[in-house]
Amino acid sequence: MSRRNIFRGAVVLGTAATVGGFTVSTASAAVPNPGIASCATWGARAASGLSQIATDANKIVIHHTATANQTDVSQAAAYRLARSIQSYHMDSNGWADTGQHFTVSRGGYAMEGRHYSLSHLTSGNGMVVGAHCPGQNSQGIGIENEGTYTSATPPDALWAKLVDVCAYICQQYGIAPSKIYGHRDYVATSCPGDKLYSMLPSLRTAVADKLNGGTTPTFQVVIDNGSAGFTASANWAVSSYSAQRYGSNYHYANPEAVSDGAYYRATLPATGDYKVETWYPADAGYNATAPFVVFASGGNKTVTVNQQGNGGKWVDLGTHAFGSGARDIVAVSRWSSGAGYVIADAVRVTRV
Ligand SMILES: [Zn+2]
Structure with missing residues (x-):
């Protein structure tokens, strides 16, 4: 392709x-x-x-x-x-x-x-x-x-x-x-x-x-953990263990009270509301309170995701307002009180 x-x-x-x-x-x-x-x-x-x-x-x-x-x-x-x-x-x-x-x-x-x-x-x-x-x-x-x-x-x-x-x-x-x-x-x-x-x-x-075809664009982008818009430190490891993964693999890290997020970045065509979703493989050993920090224009919003269930499909993180241009959309934080790996696989952003 x-x-x-x-x-x-x-x-x-x-x-x-x-x-x-x-x-x-x-x-x-x-x-x-x-x-x-x-x-x-x-x-x-x-x-x-x-x-x-x-x-x-x-x-x-x-x-x-x-x-x-x-x-x-x-x-x-x-x-x-x-x-x-x-x-x-x-x-x-x-x-x-x-x-x-x-x-x-x-x-x-x-x-x-x-x-x-x-x-x-x-x-x-x-x-x-x-x-x-x-x-x-x-x-x-x-x-x-x-x-x-x-x-x-x-x-x-x-x-x-x-x-x-x-x-x-x-x-x-x-x-x-x-x-x-x-x-x-x-x-x-x-x-x-x-x-x-x-x-x-x-x-x-x-x-x-x-x-985007005019002033009311339909826009959607998927940022996988292998995409150019994804960044994570070396503390995040890569696995292809779960068949529920999006693409060929996913990133995971131990929960810890540190600022060491896995970031998803995208170029948005216009200021407005966008639906943000994530896809991750679920496992009983993964984190039940994985924090997803959404960088909305009104301020950061944290959405907690139970990664022990709902795996292998798009999970809604809500609709949020963003400015236009290249920007961080969301980050998976390691700062979770729960046990088990926090997972960073794919994020999808859709203009609504
Ligand atoms: Zn010139």
Whole structure:
């Protein structure tokens, strides 16, 4: 299963149906290709010596072209810009091709930059190594936005297309909207300009909304103990003893009066209410008062779970309010008065 499909199945949900009392979500291609003009369409020169790699991009890096904020917002002007950038990068910089993967004009035209950027994006597999940000060229998709945004605000047409392009890239590669960065996050540069850089939080939110199909998103994510969103100290051991486990294994630890929780983190698309559930294997020897600390926006709430029963299914921890973005959702605490292991297996978060 590709990362793209995992993302579509687990995070970007288009529709949901209730089956057997559980919300079952089906994948959908929520964001269409935003009409990115290929190199052939805008008349690129041939390029050679490009490096294509099998690994997927894991972030987006935003740039501005630092060219004039021109008033010609036509398609012809956009294509002229793309040809001009390519010539500058090849003839003055001595590069093999356009440095960035994609370009968005002030008139809202999206264009392929470096050859092969578009075919990799539409397939959602691999990428062409760019030349837009040292250290990130084989990891980050570079987008050049036409203009200089040190103080000027990008035109609405550019902004809207940038949101569409970023959402499509996030969808195709399974990149979280929180992984949209500015050039200056990696290199000492004024790029993408103070103004555009200050708008990146808004861009991440707009992209997340787009990925969720609008203002009333259906969102659900499962964080297993093997997921990137899970963290626990080395005091937590891993077991696959119980067949009631979610996924291949689960974490467990002895109860002790210490702050040494197992944390579940997720990126939420919007501020609002979310149902939080946990899945754990039950055993008579496990903890009857395992504390689950929910990091709700109104303050932490502790929900006690009897892990001697109700194993092998989703157990409700209540509906809680959260802010948007990447955040800790819940932690399994070791600070229990009960005997027996406390178990940290999977957590599911659903927008309600
Ligand atoms: Zn830049």
